[in-house]
Amino acid sequence: MDSGALLPILALVPFIGALFPALMIRAGRDACALMTGVATLLAFAMLMTMAPAVFRGEVLQAQIEWLPALGLSASFFLDGLGFLFAGMILGVGLLIILYARFYLSSDDPMGQFYTYLLLFQGAMLGIVTSDNVLLLLVFWELTSLSSFLLIGYWKHLPEGRQGARMALAVTGGGGLALIGGMLILGNIAGSYDLTVILTKGDEIRASEWYFPALILILLGAFTKSAQFPFHFWLPHAMAAPTPVSAYLHSATMVKAGVFLLARLWPVLAGTPEWFYIVATTGLITMVLGALIALFKDDLKALLAFSTVSHLGLLTMLLGLGTKFGVVAAVFHIINHLTFKAALFMSAGIVDHEAHTRDIKRLGGLRRLMPITTVIACLAALSMAGIPLLNGFLSKEMMLEAVSQTEWWENPLFVPVLATVGALLSVAYSFRFIFHTFFGPVRDDYPSKPHDPSFGMWAAPAFLVVLVIAIGLFSKATVGPLVAVAADAVYGGGKAPYYSLKIWHGVTPALWMSVIAVIGGIVLMVLHKPLAWVWNAVPRPEAKVIFEWLLDRIVRLCRAIAEATHNGSITRYLAIFAVGTVALGYIAWSGGGMTPATRDPLAVTPLAAIGWLLLVGATGYLVTIHHNRFRALIVISIIGLMVSAGFVYLSAPDLALTQISVETVTILLLLLALYFLPKETPRESPAWLRLRDGAIALISGGAVAALAYAFMLRDVSVISDFHLANSYKGGGGTNVVNVILVDFRGYDTYGEIIVLGIAGLTIFALMESLLRGKASARLRNWTFAPNTSLDRHPIMMVVATRFLFPIACLVGVYIFLRGHNEPGGGFVAGLVVSIALLMQYMASGFAWAQRKQTVEYHSMIGLGVIIAGLTGAGAWLAGRPFLTSAFGYVNLPPIEEFELATAALFDLGVFLAVLGAVMLTLYSLSRIARHAGETVNPRPMDYDPSRRMRSGQEGM
Amino acid sequence: MTLITEFVISLFLIIGGIFALIGSLGMVRLRDTMQRMHAPTKATTLGVGGVLIASMLYFLLIEGVFSYREILIVLMLLVTAPITANFIAKVYIQGNVGNDDLPGTDAERGWAVYDEPPMG
Amino acid sequence: MNHWIIAPVILPALLAPLIAWLMRFDIVLARTFSVAGTIVLTAISIGLFIMAADGGVEAYRLGNWAPPFGIMLVLDRLSALMLLLTSVLALIVLIHVIATDWDKKGQHFHALFQFQLMGIYGAFLTGDAFNLFVFFEVLLIASYGLMLHGGGRVRLKAGLQYVVMNLAGSTLFLFALGTLYATTGTLNIADLAIKLRDIPLEDAALVRVAAMLLMIVFAIKAAIFPVQFWLVGTYANAPAPVAALFAIMTKVGAYSILRVYTISFGPDAAATGDMPGMWLFWGALVTTGIGAIGVLGSRRLMTMLSFSVIGSMGTLMLAVSAFTPESVVAALYYLLHSTFAAAALFLLADLVVTRRREGDVLRASPPIVQNGLFAVLFFAAAIGMAGMPPLSGFLGKLLVLETIRDMPFAMWGWAVVLIGSLLTIVGFVRAGSSLFWKSTATTEAPAEIASPAPKVPPHPADTLALAPVIVALAMLAMLSAFAHPVSGYLEDTAAQLFTPNGYLATIPETGEGVK
Amino acid sequence: MMTAALVFAFASFAIGLLVTLWRIIVGPDPADRILALDTMVINVIAMILLYGIWRGSHVYFEAALLIALVGFVSTVAYCRFILRGDIIE
Amino acid sequence: MEMIVASSVGILTAGGVYLLLRQRTFPVILGLALLSYAVNVFLFSSGRLAVGLPPVLNKYAETAYTDPLPQALVLTAIVISFGMTAVLVMIALGAYLESAEDGVNIDLKRPDIDDDEDEPTGPMSAP
Amino acid sequence: MMLARLFPHPMLSLTLLLIWFALVNAVTVGHFLLGGFLGIVLPIITAPYWPGRPKLRSPFKLAAYVLMVIWDIVLANIDVAKIILFKKPEDVHSHWINVPLDLTSAEAITVLAGTITMTPGTISAMLSADARSILVHCLHTDDPDAVRDEIKSRYESRLKEIFP
Numbered sequence A: 001m002d003s004g005a006l007l008p009i010l011a012l013v014p015f016i017g018a019l020f021p022a023l024m025i026r027a028g029r030d031a032c033a034l035m036t037g038v039a040t041l042l043a044f045a046m047l048m049t050m051a052p053a054v055f056r057g058e059v060l061q062a063q064i065e066w067l068p069a070l071g072l073s074a075s076f077f078l079d080g081l082g083f084l085f086a087g088m089i090l091g092v093g094l095l096i097i098l099y100a101r102f103y104l105s106s107d108d109p110m111g112q113f114y115t116y117l118l119l120f121q122g123a124m125l126g127i128v129t130s131d132n133v134l135l136l137l138v139f140w141e142l143t144s145l146s147s148f149l150l151i152g153y154w155k156h157l158p159e160g161r162q163g164a165r166m167a168l169a170v171t172g173g174g175g176l177a178l179i180g181g182m183l184i185l186g187n188i189a190g191s192y193d194l195t196v197i198l199t200k201g202d203e204i205r206a207s208e209w210y211f212p213a214l215i216l217i218l219l220g221a222f223t224k225s226a227q228f229p230f231h232f233w234l235p236h237a238m239a240a241p242t243p244v245s246a247y248l249h250s251a252t253m254v255k256a257g258v259f260l261l262a263r264l265w266p267v268l269a270g271t272p273e274w275f276y277i278v279a280t281t282g283l284i285t286m287v288l289g290a291l292i293a294l295f296k297d298d299l300k301a302l303l304a305f306s307t308v309s310h311l312g313l314l315t316m317l318l319g320l321g322t323k324f325g326v327v328a329a330v331f332h333i334i335n336h337l338t339f340k341a342a343l344f345m346s347a348g349i350v351d352h353e354a355h356t357r358d359i360k361r362l363g364g365l366r367r368l369m370p371i372t373t374v375i376a377c378l379a380a381l382s383m384a385g386i387p388l389l390n391g392f393l394s395k396e397m398m399l400e401a402v403s404q405t406e407w408w409e410n411p412l413f414v415p416v417l418a419t420v421g422a423l424l425s426v427a428y429s430f431r432f433i434f435h436t437f438f439g440p441v442r443d444d445y446p447s448k449p450h451d452p453s454f455g456m457w458a459a460p461a462f463l464v465v466l467v468i469a470i471g472l473f474s475k476a477t478v479g480p481l482v483a484v485a486a487d488a489v490y491g492g493g494k495a496p497y498y499s500l501k502i503w504h505g506v507t508p509a510l511w512m513s514v515i516a517v518i519g520g521i522v523l524m525v526l527h528k529p530l531a532w533v534w535n536a537v538p539r540p541e542a543k544v545i546f547e548w549l550l551d552r553i554v555r556l557c558r559a560i561a562e563a564t565h566n567g568s569i570t571r572y573l574a575i576f577a578v579g580t581v582a583l584g585y586i587a588w589s590g591g592g593m594t595p596a597t598r599d600p601l602a603v604t605p606l607a608a609i610g611w612l613l614l615v616g617a618t619g620y621l622v623t624i625h626h627n628r629f630r631a632l633i634v635i636s637i638i639g640l641m642v643s644a645g646f647v648y649l650s651a652p653d654l655a656l657t658q659i660s661v662e663t664v665t666i667l668l669l670l671l672a673l674y675f676l677p678k679e680t681p682r683e684s685p686a687w688l689r690l691r692d693g694a695i696a697l698i699s700g701g702a703v704a705a706l707a708y709a710f711m712l713r714d715v716s717v718i719s720d721f722h723l724a725n726s727y728k729g730g731g732g733t734n735v736v737n738v739i740l741v742d743f744r745g746y747d748t749y750g751e752i753i754v755l756g757i758a759g760l761t762i763f764a765l766m767e768s769l770l771r772g773k774a775s776a777r778l779r780n781w782t783f784a785p786n787t788s789l790d791r792h793p794i795m796m797v798v799a800t801r802f803l804f805p806i807a808c809l810v811g812v813y814i815f816l817r818g819h820n821e822p823g824g825g826f827v828a829g830l831v832v833s834i835a836l837l838m839q840y841m842a843s844g845f846a847w848a849q850r851k852q853t854v855e856y857h858s859m860i861g862l863g864v865i866i867a868g869l870t871g872a873g874a875w876l877a878g879r880p881f882l883t884s885a886f887g888y889v890n891l892p893p894i895e896e897f898e899l900a901t902a903a904l905f906d907l908g909v910f911l912a913v914l915g916a917v918m919l920t921l922y923s924l925s926r927i928a929r930h931a932g933e934t935v936n937p938r939p940m941d942y943d944p945s946r947r948m949r950s951g952q953e954g955m
Numbered sequence B: 001m002t003l004i005t006e007f008v009i010s011l012f013l014i015i016g017g018i019f020a021l022i023g024s025l026g027m028v029r030l031r032d033t034m035q036r037m038h039a040p041t042k043a044t045t046l047g048v049g050g051v052l053i054a055s056m057l058y059f060l061l062i063e064g065v066f067s068y069r070e071i072l073i074v075l076m077l078l079v080t081a082p083i084t085a086n087f088i089a090k091v092y093i094q095g096n097v098g099n100d101d102l103p104g105t106d107a108e109r110g111w112a113v114y115d116e117p118p119m120g
Numbered sequence C: 001m002n003h004w005i006i007a008p009v010i011l012p013a014l015l016a017p018l019i020a021w022l023m024r025f026d027i028v029l030a031r032t033f034s035v036a037g038t039i040v041l042t043a044i045s046i047g048l049f050i051m052a053a054d055g056g057v058e059a060y061r062l063g064n065w066a067p068p069f070g071i072m073l074v075l076d077r078l079s080a081l082m083l084l085l086t087s088v089l090a091l092i093v094l095i096h097v098i099a100t101d102w103d104k105k106g107q108h109f110h111a112l113f114q115f116q117l118m119g120i121y122g123a124f125l126t127g128d129a130f131n132l133f134v135f136f137e138v139l140l141i142a143s144y145g146l147m148l149h150g151g152g153r154v155r156l157k158a159g160l161q162y163v164v165m166n167l168a169g170s171t172l173f174l175f176a177l178g179t180l181y182a183t184t185g186t187l188n189i190a191d192l193a194i195k196l197r198d199i200p201l202e203d204a205a206l207v208r209v210a211a212m213l214l215m216i217v218f219a220i221k222a223a224i225f226p227v228q229f230w231l232v233g234t235y236a237n238a239p240a241p242v243a244a245l246f247a248i249m250t251k252v253g254a255y256s257i258l259r260v261y262t263i264s265f266g267p268d269a270a271a272t273g274d275m276p277g278m279w280l281f282w283g284a285l286v287t288t289g290i291g292a293i294g295v296l297g298s299r300r301l302m303t304m305l306s307f308s309v310i311g312s313m314g315t316l317m318l319a320v321s322a323f324t325p326e327s328v329v330a331a332l333y334y335l336l337h338s339t340f341a342a343a344a345l346f347l348l349a350d351l352v353v354t355r356r357r358e359g360d361v362l363r364a365s366p367p368i369v370q371n372g373l374f375a376v377l378f379f380a381a382a383i384g385m386a387g388m389p390p391l392s393g394f395l396g397k398l399l400v401l402e403t404i405r406d407m408p409f410a411m412w413g414w415a416v417v418l419i420g421s422l423l424t425i426v427g428f429v430r431a432g433s434s435l436f437w438k439s440t441a442t443t444e445a446p447a448e449i450a451s452p453a454p455k456v457p458p459h460p461a462d463t464l465a466l467a468p469v470i471v472a473l474a475m476l477a478m479l480s481a482f483a484h485p486v487s488g489y490l491e492d493t494a495a496q497l498f499t500p501n502g503y504l505a506t507i508p509e510t511g512e513g514v515k
Numbered sequence D: 001m002m003t004a005a006l007v008f009a010f011a012s013f014a015i016g017l018l019v020t021l022w023r024i025i026v027g028p029d030p031a032d033r034i035l036a037l038d039t040m041v042i043n044v045i046a047m048i049l050l051y052g053i054w055r056g057s058h059v060y061f062e063a064a065l066l067i068a069l070v071g072f073v074s075t076v077a078y079c080r081f082i083l084r085g086d087i088i089e
Numbered sequence E: 001m002e003m004i005v006a007s008s009v010g011i012l013t014a015g016g017v018y019l020l021l022r023q024r025t026f027p028v029i030l031g032l033a034l035l036s037y038a039v040n041v042f043l044f045s046s047g048r049l050a051v052g053l054p055p056v057l058n059k060y061a062e063t064a065y066t067d068p069l070p071q072a073l074v075l076t077a078i079v080i081s082f083g084m085t086a087v088l089v090m091i092a093l094g095a096y097l098e099s100a101e102d103g104v105n106i107d108l109k110r111p112d113i114d115d116d117e118d119e120p121t122g123p124m125s126a127p
Numbered sequence F: 001m002m003l004a005r006l007f008p009h010p011m012l013s014l015t016l017l018l019i020w021f022a023l024v025n026a027v028t029v030g031h032f033l034l035g036g037f038l039g040i041v042l043p044i045i046t047a048p049y050w051p052g053r054p055k056l057r058s059p060f061k062l063a064a065y066v067l068m069v070i071w072d073i074v075l076a077n078i079d080v081a082k083i084i085l086f087k088k089p090e091d092v093h094s095h096w097i098n099v100p101l102d103l104t105s106a107e108a109i110t111v112l113a114g115t116i117t118m119t120p121g122t123i124s125a126m127l128s129a130d131a132r133s134i135l136v137h138c139l140h141t142d143d144p145d146a147v148r149d150e151i152k153s154r155y156e157s158r159l160k161e162i163f164p
Ligand code: NA
Pocket: B080, B081, B084, D038, D071, D072, D075
């Protein structure tokens, strides 16, 4: 347990280490590389301290709560399998760090590179040490992200960008499938802890959810490990710098899928589904990858497809579902790592030195770069499975594992295909060797190649040493590791018999191996004609299909998104209306209705007349709405009828408010209509009008039915309290007003703020209009001809001078009586606004504005603040916001009168309303004046008394 | 409530109603807009006047409350009716009657709709 | 009675008119007061958050009238959480606005901003359905002003649509409230729950209509199918920092649904039962899909981000639709996450778009200054929004998937969320590639195109301009790192919603008002 | 008797309302429509006063007064719109 | 009477919805105005109907009153919708002045923005 | 001067007080004070919109004039009613009449125009741009000059005495 506590730190080290290269790039490239190396070395050292325990067969664990609501914990565990992979990740990591230091050119941002590399390393380390499948998912997706950054590292290359995107799309997508699979798995097992899940193999395999989970998990694993048909991304990821290819695409990331198969082997393997899907996929991938590799001229592409092939091999081995297959897989994982990383680095060296990796332009390098040649050839021979090298050993084990395997009762299918795979592997390995390093020295290399500095070849050389060492002394070198890792995979029990010796005697596997080598050599010799045939035969190109598919998907998405969100608010609203009615109906039909409890009120002729007018006006409005001015006149009728209806139905306050609001609204609309087109064109086709009519009627019908239904049913309401307490507790007899300024004064407070904001918004909008494009349009405004020439008619002016103070008086009256009778601050504010509007209409805005002493901004501000402070005043008495107080004053000879804080609050309402309306008006008028309208600055067109005065002067 | 009271109130109500009807009839019967304007500006206003007097009498004689507040409405209508009539007439003239179809002003300036006011 | 509860409403309501009235010609003064006010609001929010954390439900009786007769404010864990979220977001956005001089592009920015906050706080605090309407209107009308800030042809048109849509929505809100009052006789959210107990299913047709209409109203705000269409045009054409602030506006819809359909129309109410959840599920499902499709299909960055907001709302509401304590935890976690993710993206987009020659059109453009830095930030923000680890989106997504597991059509939910994530990732990757990588490739601008000069001279973004984005991203990281304590608070919050004894106890037993 | 008179008055003004609506619909001139609307407002005022008599209540007086005021203002506005386009110069 | 009010609400709603679905700002504003009337009456009617019982207390008599609460709510709604309408009118005017047309719809497709891929690859074209 | 500032329009102040009594429907000390206060304050506040102080020579003559006009209105309506009820529409002979004005006060001209509109068969349609003429529409007459002369003698002459 003690050493287990190191695990979280181990997983964190690379992430913390990643900060250094990013932050200290100014300290120099060596420092960067050094810090990266130190971080990796530190992690490696920590891992090694845990080695003894692991080799003793212990499972190290550590657990930190993270998101218990989800069952996600930062739990880590380390067993043989994890140890094997962690060792590979950190060990190869060290080599890659060294190699990259020399490989990257001075133009490349090295700090970035090492940061990404460490991020990736940490993610990988996390995958292999996670004891919680959700945590594993976290790291899984992190590898996709960090590899995206690494592949796209050379962002100036379009292939880099494309390759990175493709890799992320495929592996990220697989990761999402994996999420689904893991969640199902966790559900079946009742825990997301791997150590728990691994004990529930029987339950999982028996579950009805086994198959979906299997498919989803395999999608994750296969995409990551580039299994057919998801293999295509891997070669394109080769646009990455070679250190990345060597690290991610041979040694570590692509093995994450294989790791997952191995990790979940105890719970998922052993079923026919597993066998047929996994083994078959692996087999196909192995053969297909090898075949393509044979005909690739790009060294890295060749290696990439060979990697695909070997990953297929590993997958197939795990798919067999036998313990022996597991051992072979584990062993081959190690071997593949050693030779393939060495090969990638060698290819990188060739590329680095010769400035090309095209086999067709290479050859004869053995004389120019002997060290590289030795390294590369040994590694390639191992890849080909030539004896004395480690590749041979695991290939033999593979062939032995498959030699007894029946596939759909066919005993030959698997062994034959496996042999073909091995044969192809021999062929491309030899091609790699001979076409690159052997043959005559050429004089047309893009750059004269020679062996690189030690720093660059040290890492591959070290790996090749391992290749030989394992090949010769497998048991001594990796025997315990294979044992402990394989044991971790199949979860204990009796180990199968296996031997890591070079000579097993004459077995079927040996024969298969011999056939492979001979056949491979033959193929290599025949490469030229075969390549001609290969290139002549058309075949689907995975990348093109992928790009095409993605392009189609993007286009489809674009088509859907743009067709649905096309900016037609008309359609949005139609959908809204239909949807609302439909959902409302569904809701209604889900419940019952008891019979009506109220008798309907009698319909008086008076009401019927009002109804007739309302209906007639509405219908008329809809028919003639194209004539905008006339539509406004008709709207007036509707407003008038609604107000009259409120009078009739005992709502005098509503009537007052409705009629005054309606008037102000119409004035605003008239002001706006001055600049707007006077006609609405008929642009909807008949069917659309019909459709809209249908929607309208359905909506109207629904609303009417709803209102009718509830009006005939009684319910007990809270407002009985308001009626009972209005006078007692609120000091007013107009209950509606007391509700507004007291019971629900907070609503009113919000309401005046709405008005205030409206004023500010309108003002701000006007200001921005006068500075924008509209400004130019306004300046070029042509005013309609044939307008009347009297702007401020004498009669209107005189009448207004008389009516204005009276209207203000009425406003004061309505304000003061609001608490006890219909009225109040809001209506009063509107009345005074209307009075001012009347004044403005009479003498013009310019003149009236000059006489204006109070500023409208201030009025709004003052109103809102007065209302707010009145409400807050209650705090002084320790009462909540808006608690009202009132009292009666008796000062003879004046009759007793009431003073209420509610009145002060109402004053705030009054001011805010007045300010907002007038600010709006002011804004609209400024637009008109900006348009260059000629203004008569005098209050009346012509004051006849002037005539007398001037006449007198004349005399 | 005495018969006389009721009779007086009813009388004013009926007078109001009759003038309202006449106003409506005028709006229907008369041929052109200017002619039609005569009906509501006078008849309907007087009709409302009748109702107002009835209302005042009603509250005075039956509810026992003297109020002359209804007069405010009459005042309002009396003050505003000429103005609105004036405006509506101008709307009609501007749209339908040319300057030449009107009698001359016998003054320096033409009719207000068609001529600018004197400066100064 | 604790008067601090109303402070988040009153403070901006007093500050805003002062700014509009006295400081409208002095931007420095307006900025100072706006920032100071927002900081104080944040402090108050923290205080209230701590107060609510002890599990009590505190009611504030406005006008000293007992609920349900007067209006009450309610401070519980949920409202405190939303307040705090709003405050932090507001501070982040405000700093960005000041750093980028957005507030100078029109009149009254700070006044409208404060009013906007007031409306949002009011909506989160109120315990009254009609008052919720009022504060919806406050926050909406302020948002109209902010949305139109700076003007311009397209923005005005988009603003027009935004206003029309919301006016239609407000109308529906009133229809819903009318039906609600007509069928229950009350408006108080807690009292509704009590009244609803007495309405059997046989008599519930009308109240069910009210519940459904309310749901649609909130769905408009939360941008749930079929009333999500408006969002794209609005967000894509709003000033970017305003779009960032709007990240909380969709959450107001989500909050309202959470509040009303757990307290008033809870899953236990016989009248409505599981109706809200059932319909919300399908709406959310389609929304998630639409969001993902739009992200992949967008040609403009701002459109893409808008679609990503839609997608995140769909995912969030999927979790809500289960209406279980666990699903509410998931929803709230995702809510916190998606708020900051959207804010980070929009703020970053603002910094990038104003520097690019091609604006927010996703095609190659000469590289901008600090290309690498912006690329890194975009990558992080995209990871956040697309729900990739290590940021909180991944955990949020897992939580959502986990909690909808037992719903009848959960597999559909899973499929849509997961496939949607893939589309989103690919979409963001393509966008980032166009914005940052390809620009590096086309260093030399095509000379033959007489390109208009960038709107803003390509000066580097200073620390003040970068800080908000970085802070927003840091919030994602912290949500992820501190998932345990966060989810702990959320679990308590959900528990409070599903055992609303405390909330219902705000209604006095006697039903007698005190004064 | 008074009830009958009241009904008669109601009916008379109701007919007035219908006639004005008809006039608004048939026009033909904007002046006709504005005039009809103005008359309609006066008719409504009369009906509100009649309603006050019928209910014996003063509560409706303010509505009538206010309608008289706003009716005037909106009539002037409609006219000014036709005459000058901009109702406030 | 209930039928009268309900049908009025319905007709106002229908007219409002129809105008709301027009393609120019002005009819849309008119439609919203109609809807606002409709919803005000609807909300008002949630207090049920009563003739001649205004909720103005008579200090000296015990009488019945109609429900005052919906009236207060409607008042608030009227005021708010007034503010909203004013803003909408201004925005509509602004949009018209800026763009010289008064449609409510915009073309979000923006055909001026072309696709911009790394390589314009036709379907199945060989690399 | 001080008084003029305090009472820019004394008649208006009085009118406002009377209107206040009408509005509150009560004549009490309190309302006298309140109405009086408003009667003083409102004219002061609104004074900027009513520059100049219209001269009113004789308020009593104005009252007499008003009573005469009200009586005329009643008669006018009966006249118009007769025309509407009993005349065939095609027999209604309408005329435009130009009435030259001697009045020079805006208030006086307004009152005259209002009077014309409210009294027998005439509507004042428009002023001339220099307010020297008034255009009158006569519903039915066969002698337009007589109508013009009656307006001038019956109303304008009286108004000349009231408004100097
Ligand atoms: Na009038």
